[in-house]
Amino acid sequence: MLAFLRTQLQELLEQRAALKTDLDAVLEAPQTEKRNLTDDEQSTFDEKRDAIKAKDIEIAAKQERIAELEESEVRDNKAAELRAKFGQAPAPVASGVTVTSEPETYRKGGRTSYFRDLYRSQHMGDRNAMDRLRRNDEQVADGLEKRALTTTDGSAGEFVPPLWMIDDYVTLARAGRVVADQVQHQPLPAGTDTISLPRLASGTAVAEQATQNTAVQNTDATASSVSASVATIAGQQVVPLQLLEQSPINMDTILLADLAADYSTKLDAFVISNNAANKRGILNVTGLNAVTYTDATPTVGEAYSKVGDGIQQIHTGRLLPPDKIFMHPRRWAWYTVSLDTAGRPLVVPAANMPQNVLAAMSDVVSEGFVGTLQGLPVYVDPNIPTNLGAGTNEDKVIVARSSDIILFEGTPRSETFRESKADQLSVLLRFYNYAALHSERYPKSISVVSGTGLIAPTF
Structure with a gap:
C-alpha cells in the first residue's frame, strides 16, 4: 500500500x-x-x-x-x-507467497449478505461476521484510495457499505444528481459541523499620486467569512428478521441501491433548492443576479435574450465568465421544438453543422449534458422545481460559474438496529451521509432567470 x-x-x-x-x-x-x-x-x-x-x-x-x-x-x-x-512470538518470516488480489467480501450477487452480517455482528456477536465486515472495510478503504474518494468524517467500525455499493452509488449519483455533480467537489472535513471560508469584504485601492513626494493612496482591506453548515441526509428501512436470517436472496442490492438512488435525488434537491441559513441552495442564494422574464405569450427568441442577460451579469459582477447552464428537461424540450418564421427548428443537432441556429443539440437524454446555448454547455436536471411562481407552474434557468460553488461530501454509511423493532421481530436499517454546500461565496457568479415567461410550455 x-x-x-x-x-x-x-x-x-x-x-x-x-x-x-x-x-x-x-x-x-x-x-x-x-x-x-x-x-x-x-x-x-x-x-x-x-x-x-x-x-x-x-x-x-x-x-x-x-x-x-x-x-x-x-x-x-x-x-x-x-x-x-x-x-x-517468533519474528515474522517471509513466506514467499504474495497475495496480489482477492475477491471482494461482499460481491453483487454473492452469497454473503452485508446487512445480515451487520446485524449478526452487532446483536449476536458473530465473530465470522465481524471478520467479514473488517475485511470489507479494508477493501473499501483501498478501493476509495484508488478512486480518490474519502471516508473522512467519522468512518469507523462496520459502517462503510460494500465496495460494489460504493461503485453503484457513484453510478446512480451521476444519473440522479446532475447539478450536484457539476459543481466543485471537496471531501468533507472530519470533526466539524460548520465549514467557514474567509473572504475579502472590501479590498485595497490605488490612485494617481497628486504630486511627487506626497502620500499615496492608503486603503485597508477588510475581511469577513462565509459559512456552510453540515447537513445530514438519511433514510431508513424496516426489514423482517426472517428476511435477513432465512431468505436465500440477499436484499443488499435492492435496498442499498434504492437508498443510494434516493439519496442522490435528495442531495441534488439540497444543492438546487434548499432554503436555510448557511445551507442555501443555488436558487436561494442571497444577492444573486435575478433576471425576470415576464411574458403572457413567451417565445424561445425572447427567452434567449434573458439567458444572455444572465450571462452578462456574471461577466459584469463576477468579472469572470460563467461555464454552465442548468434547466429542467421540459424547458430544453421547449427550445428544441421551437421554429423560426420559415418553419425551421431553432435548435438542431451539432453534427448537422448548423448555421444561424439559436442552440445546438448533443445526445437526447433525460438528465445531463444535452447541448450548447450561447457558447455554454446546457445540462438538464428534473430536480429543478416546476411548481414555482404565483401560478405554481414555473421553472427557472440557472446560469453559473460552477467552480465558485463547493459541495463538501462524505461517504455514505449504514447501520442496523433491533431494539426499536424487537416487539415485531424486525430490524431497522439506516443509511446516511453528511454534506455541506458553499453556494454564497460569490453570489454574482449565479444568475437565475424566472418569471411568467417560464410557465409550463405547450407543445
Whole structure:
C-alpha cells in the first residue's frame, strides 16, 4: 500500500509540475512584452492556477495518508522486534507467497449478505461476521484510495457499505444528481459541523499620486467569512428478521441501491433548492443576479435574450465568465421544438453543422449534458422545481460559474438496529451521509432567470 501511495504521490507531483509549466507559458508573452494579460490569457491563467490549488489539496491528503501508514509500519516493526527479543512470538518470516488480489467480501450477487452480517455482528456477536465486515472495510478503504474518494468524517467500525455499493452509488449519483455533480467537489472535513471560508469584504485601492513626494493612496482591506453548515441526509428501512436470517436472496442490492438512488435525488434537491441559513441552495442564494422574464405569450427568441442577460451579469459582477447552464428537461424540450418564421427548428443537432441556429443539440437524454446555448454547455436536471411562481407552474434557468460553488461530501454509511423493532421481530436499517454546500461565496457568479415567461410550455 505504501509503495502504491508513493507512486500516486509522484504522479500527482508530476501533474502539478506540468500545470506549473503551462502556467509559466501563459505568463511568458506578457512578461516579455511588459504588458498586462489579455482577457483570454487571464482566463487561462485563472484556470491553471485553480487546477494547481486543487492538485496541492490532493498532494497534501496523499502525504497525510502516507505519513499515517509509515507511522503504523514503524510501530509494527518495533512490536515485532520486542516479541522476537523476549521470545513471546517468533519474528515474522517471509513466506514467499504474495497475495496480489482477492475477491471482494461482499460481491453483487454473492452469497454473503452485508446487512445480515451487520446485524449478526452487532446483536449476536458473530465473530465470522465481524471478520467479514473488517475485511470489507479494508477493501473499501483501498478501493476509495484508488478512486480518490474519502471516508473522512467519522468512518469507523462496520459502517462503510460494500465496495460494489460504493461503485453503484457513484453510478446512480451521476444519473440522479446532475447539478450536484457539476459543481466543485471537496471531501468533507472530519470533526466539524460548520465549514467557514474567509473572504475579502472590501479590498485595497490605488490612485494617481497628486504630486511627487506626497502620500499615496492608503486603503485597508477588510475581511469577513462565509459559512456552510453540515447537513445530514438519511433514510431508513424496516426489514423482517426472517428476511435477513432465512431468505436465500440477499436484499443488499435492492435496498442499498434504492437508498443510494434516493439519496442522490435528495442531495441534488439540497444543492438546487434548499432554503436555510448557511445551507442555501443555488436558487436561494442571497444577492444573486435575478433576471425576470415576464411574458403572457413567451417565445424561445425572447427567452434567449434573458439567458444572455444572465450571462452578462456574471461577466459584469463576477468579472469572470460563467461555464454552465442548468434547466429542467421540459424547458430544453421547449427550445428544441421551437421554429423560426420559415418553419425551421431553432435548435438542431451539432453534427448537422448548423448555421444561424439559436442552440445546438448533443445526445437526447433525460438528465445531463444535452447541448450548447450561447457558447455554454446546457445540462438538464428534473430536480429543478416546476411548481414555482404565483401560478405554481414555473421553472427557472440557472446560469453559473460552477467552480465558485463547493459541495463538501462524505461517504455514505449504514447501520442496523433491533431494539426499536424487537416487539415485531424486525430490524431497522439506516443509511446516511453528511454534506455541506458553499453556494454564497460569490453570489454574482449565479444568475437565475424566472418569471411568467417560464410557465409550463405547450407543445
